[in-house]
Amino acid sequence: MPEAVNPRQHLRRLLVTVGPGALWLVVFVFIPTLIVFVASLMSRGSLGQLVPPLGLHNYIRFFSDPLFIEIIGRSLVIGFWSTLFVVLLGYPLAFYIARSRYKETLLLLVVIPFFTNFLIRIYAWIVVFQKEGLVNGLIVAFGLPPAELLPSTLAVYVATVYTYLPFFVLPLYAAVERIDWSQLEAAYDLGAKPVRAFWEAIFPQTIPGLFAGFLLVFIPAVGTFVIADLLGGGKITLIGNLIQLQFGSAQNWAFGSAASMVLMAMVLLGLWLYARTQGEKGLDRLV
Amino acid sequence: MKRLLSLHAWLVFAFLYLPIVVIVALSFNQSRFGVRFTGFTFDWYLRLFSNERILEYLTNTLIVAVVSTLVSTILGTLLAVGLVRYRFRWQSALRYLLYVPVVVPDVVMGISLLLLFDVVRDAIGWPRLSLFTIILAHISFQISYVTLVVRARLMLLDPVLEEAAQDLGATPWRTFREVTLPLIMPGVISGALLAFSLSLDDFVVTFFTAGPGSTTLPLYIYSSVKLGISPEIHALSTLLVGTTILVLLLGNLFWRKRA
Numbered sequence: 001m002p003e004a005v006n007p008r009q010h011l012r013r014l015l016v017t018v019g020p021g022a023l024w025l026v027v028f029v030f031i032p033t034l035i036v037f038v039a040s041l042m043s044r045g046s047l048g049q050l051v052p053p054l055g056l057h058n059y060i061r062f063f064s065d066p067l068f069i070e071i072i073g074r075s076l077v078i079g080f081w082s083t084l085f086v087v088l089l090g091y092p093l094a095f096y097i098a099r100s101r102y103k104e105t106l107l108l109l110v111v112i113p114f115f116t117n118f119l120i121r122i123y124a125w126i127v128v129f130q131k132e133g134l135v136n137g138l139i140v141a142f143g144l145p146p147a148e149l150l151p152s153t154l155a156v157y158v159a160t161v162y163t164y165l166p167f168f169v170l171p172l173y174a175a176v177e178r179i180d181w182s183q184l185e186a187a188y189d190l191g192a193k194p195v196r197a198f199w200e201a202i203f204p205q206t207i208p209g210l211f212a213g214f215l216l217v218f219i220p221a222v223g224t225f226v227i228a229d230l231l232g233g234g235k236i237t238l239i240g241n242l243i244q245l246q247f248g249s250a251q252n253w254a255f256g257s258a259a260s261m262v263l264m265a266m267v268l269l270g271l272w273l274y275a276r277t278q279g280e281k282g283l284d285r286l287v
Numbered sequence: 288m289k290r291l292l293s294l295h296a297w298l299v300f301a302f303l304y305l306p307i308v309v310i311v312a313l314s315f316n317q318s319r320f321g322v323r324f325t326g327f328t329f330d331w332y333l334r335l336f337s338n339e340r341i342l343e344y345l346t347n348t349l350i351v352a353v354v355s356t357l358v359s360t361i362l363g364t365l366l367a368v369g370l371v372r373y374r375f376r377w378q379s380a381l382r383y384l385l386y387v388p389v390v391v392p393d394v395v396m397g398i399s400l401l402l403l404f405d406v407v408r409d410a411i412g413w414p415r416l417s418l419f420t421i422i423l424a425h426i427s428f429q430i431s432y433v434t435l436v437v438r439a440r441l442m443l444l445d446p447v448l449e450e451a452a453q454d455l456g457a458t459p460w461r462t463f464r465e466v467t468l469p470l471i472m473p474g475v476i477s478g479a480l481l482a483f484s485l486s487l488d489d490f491v492v493t494f495f496t497a498g499p500g501s502t503t504l505p506l507y508i509y510s511s512v513k514l515g516i517s518p519e520i521h522a523l524s525t526l527l528v529g530t531t532i533l534v535l536l537l538g539n540l541f542w543r544k545r546a
Binding site (some may be wrong): 010012013014016017018019020021022024025026028029030032033035036039065089090093094095097102104106109110111112113114116118119120121122123124125126127128130134139143164165192220222223224225226230240243244253257259260263264265266267271272283284 | 288292295296299300302303304305307308309310313320322323362363365366368369370372373375380384385386388390391392393396398399401402403406409410418423426427430431434435436439459461484487488489490493495504505508509512513516520521525527528531534535538543
């Protein structure tokens, strides 16, 4: 835009372009977050509604009860290991796709499950793991007694890895596409062995994509409640399940809000660490 | 090494498609339980189509997706233009706010909107939880994705083109309509498609902001799955997976033709 605009014109243009969207984000994202914070300081009324007195009692209850600490720990552990498995499966896959002649078709093969309805993907694993399902069919075929796979922690892990694998492969693929392969040749020319050449010439170039992909999997994996709900049969409580329970049958919105603030604080801490290493540009890689 | 990499890739693809193939196969299976294939049938599809509520849930899902996509695409595109073209106070605060719906777990997004609607309803008796509140909620996360996708496209644009239009005497609105918008259209369409599929797919935010009479397809699938598996759901899933593949193939074809 030309430099010579008077302040009133500038303001009018801002109101037309940024105005409506900014107002929407303030009303439906910023204010609700404030409400959750205030609600987390309130108490539960006799009908489950939010009432005074205000205080830190919900947080004190949360952090003084080993049960809730255990839930946080479990969410982080399941989130971490699932993400690690996603990386182990997805990292080589992204290289394979980027170096393949049929990369557009292979990319489409990754995108199809990604765009398939989330609940259907979870549901499919219920079908595979059920008592008369495929896995048990194989176990029985080997002459072993059928296993109780549903609900189980194993099922939760498998479905979490399955659900978020494309979240990792896509940003990492973008990073692999940008790799400067001449550095690999340079490493070879300098006498490096294949493993060392990869480790020093190629791997560092994928770190930004690796970090972005890790975060894109880890955050939703820690926050999910649907996977543990459907495949863990209510036996595996993650922080997401705790929040859903408080806003659902437990009818304690104040405590549920405190649990949400704790989850949000964990996410922000992760993002802060990420932004510190990757800069603000890194945030753009998350979309 | 190369063969190991390719073996790994095909095993991962097998993992990605195994459950989908199982569901599709079972949707044509005569037996109601188990994985033994006892015969081919279309029965489950016929039963699905005779269930009138499914049609209602599908309509609800589409109403929410279409309306929320329209609103979020317009708001998001304008927001992206303003963020890229102008400098103003609170700009970086707004940029951070934009990332919130992308990075916050959807369960937190869901309960925060539930609380907002509840607080407002306590004060003025409106809005009750319905399709309307689901639409408001969906726009709230879609807007970020649209803005970020359109913004990426805008940043690739040469500002000289817009300046030329203005030098020739075009008003800002006319410059936007005849120069900027056509150039960023691929970004706007990608943003809208992303917003649309996010809305169709959303379960968690919908779960917290839906009321009686506003059941969407994902809500229906969730409640049926809670009751146990059934071949009708296999059939519904197969249809949805089929639609996904069809849309992606058509989209792919379309973009390739343009490129």
